Amino acid sequence: MLKSRANIKDVARRAGVHPSTVSRVLNPATRSMVSEALAKKILRIAEELGYRRNPLASGLRTRRTYTVGVVIPDITNPVFPPIVRAVEHALDEKGYIAILADSGSKRRSEKALIENMKARQVDGLILAAANRKDHLVDSCIDEGIPVVLVNRSVEQHSVSAVINDDELGIDLAFQHLIDLGHREIAYIGGPQRASTGYTRYRAFLRSAKQAGVNIDRELVINAREFTESAGQAAFQEIARTGKNLSAVLTANDLLALGVFDALDDLDMKCPRDISVTGFNDMPYVDRFVPPLTTVHISLEELGVQAARLLLEKIENPDAPSKQLRLEPRLIVRGSTATLNAAQAKSGNRVA
Amino acid sequence: MLKSRANIKDVARRAGVHPSTVSRVLNPATRSMVSEALAKKILRIAEELGYRRNPLASGLRTRRTYTVGVVIPDITNPVFPPIVRAVEHALDEKGYIAILADSGSKRRSEKALIENMKARQVDGLILAAANRKDHLVDSCIDEGIPVVLVNRSVEQHSVSAVINDDELGIDLAFQHLIDLGHREIAYIGGPQRASTGYTRYRAFLRSAKQAGVNIDRELVINAREFTESAGQAAFQEIARTGKNLSAVLTANDLLALGVFDALDDLDMKCPRDISVTGFNDMPYVDRFVPPLTTVHISLEELGVQAARLLLEKIENPDAPSKQLRLEPRLIVRGSTATLNAAQAKSGNRVA
DNA sequence: ATGAAAGCGCTAACAG
């Protein structure tokens, strides 16, 4: 095995100059300090020797590693890959690289993960798994390390984030159900510790109130997780009440999928017996049986903007934090239908 | 903003010892060199000061960064997230962290990505995007950097890899179609530059031969990419031949999805008019219309084993490379059905 | 068992 790689000293020796001169040439910001002829020569030699800068060494010196940590709750949830990809590409364009960590939704390991990333001197963090009150986020802010939240935000206002207009999203879905004639509407939300879970829940209540629709509180459940099985369990619980309902609005596509499962178990058909809406428009929900009516958000945009905000923050740590709120839109597919005569007349008990 | 973090010198000063002593204590391998009492004291002080080792600095010295590069073609392809997650968790257990890069299937950037990772002194590489002949892989091997391939392998035999038994997988799918009575079977494969594309194609031909089934070569197409749109285009091309067929075996679930799309366009129904099989059993294919009959492979196992192999290789670079071949199994769902009378009698021209 | 000294590869302040 040959000597691993040419370093700055090798280049300097070969060019008959001091290492620092080479360093200056190799760094675009300081290149102009060196005479053009010499710079060219050094560049050529560096090229010949296959020189690559060692970011560990330069990072040790400059405290800039061109590395950012990306923490997501579960890469296996189809919402996240497009976000991750967009983040990564945006970072790549600026010479940054992403350390990815899937926290597995476990709080404990998340702390360790972030610690690890900080130890590795990441220049900033993109967090997709933040809680509404999050001391992990707080501690990052306190330490002055640039942080951007995606998808979820925190209550504390001074942290950069790019999120969706959840109120609007829920309202769109709700109005759609109303327009189809539904009045007995159930809601399955997500964990209240997440801003998304909380905001969507509040938004649902508000939409109902504004529309003058009375919501039976027994038909409103906030699941503990944004997962299919949690959605399934929630709908089963709703079914057990024996109450009438003709539609269920969910705060997340996976929850909606869970409702599909529960409907299957109960031998009910969507949308014939129950209309269902989701949230996120995650990949492939258009292919499900039935195709899911849902609130579309631009996952790519979420990722791109998060990366952009973070890079800004890294360049200029003292600039004020920014919150971006992306506008969602409703995508109507096959899982919602007009309230039919049978449902309206006889009531539609789910038990 | 306070001084960022205690370093070894701070701990040493506080403990009234030399930094090297602290270093010895903090490193499990050298801890025994220090008297137990002193070690305990130093540990306590380190704890108090919130000391974290700076992996950049130690990596610079030891040439071990506890970082591995993971390159995948497209994180947005549902096959990869479970692999990535498994890799990442397995690495995490041993204190390693993953740098993730999505090569976007673009060869050019892939080279740059790997260069970047090498420059960052990764301890090893997990590659899911290798070509059958891959000078990128070759060059890594030449440089002596530990590499493990997942899912795809290369022709050169001396590189560690964990892949699937593609021959078996294809044969399972083929036999299934035969058992259902199909004889006019089309094949849509993947790019031949990928080992998966190549092996599955050869396997299809072999299975047909062994079964004594004559395959019309016009019904055999290898798509340029493992994508939905490539699958759609391929089936359209097959349809244009006007030949009879009752089933299509695809080398990948996304290709199968594309066939679904094409069937839609042609107003044909799966499985009524055409049976379709996929490969990979990627997440959610059980929910499609119709649920896809496909060859299941354990994505998690692929990831776990790849990480294990890489770690082994990092610990012991001179150990011989290992190839692991995981056994797939067939999952029969709704996209395949027995050849029906109508198809058998009249022929089933797709045009 | 502990300390001293050197150096991983790079950059930045200071000279000249």
Added chain:
DNA sequence: CTGTTAGCGCTTTCAT
């Protein structure tokens, strides 16, 4: 414009 010097934080001989 270029060279000198020092040091980022850590580990690892080599002494003692």
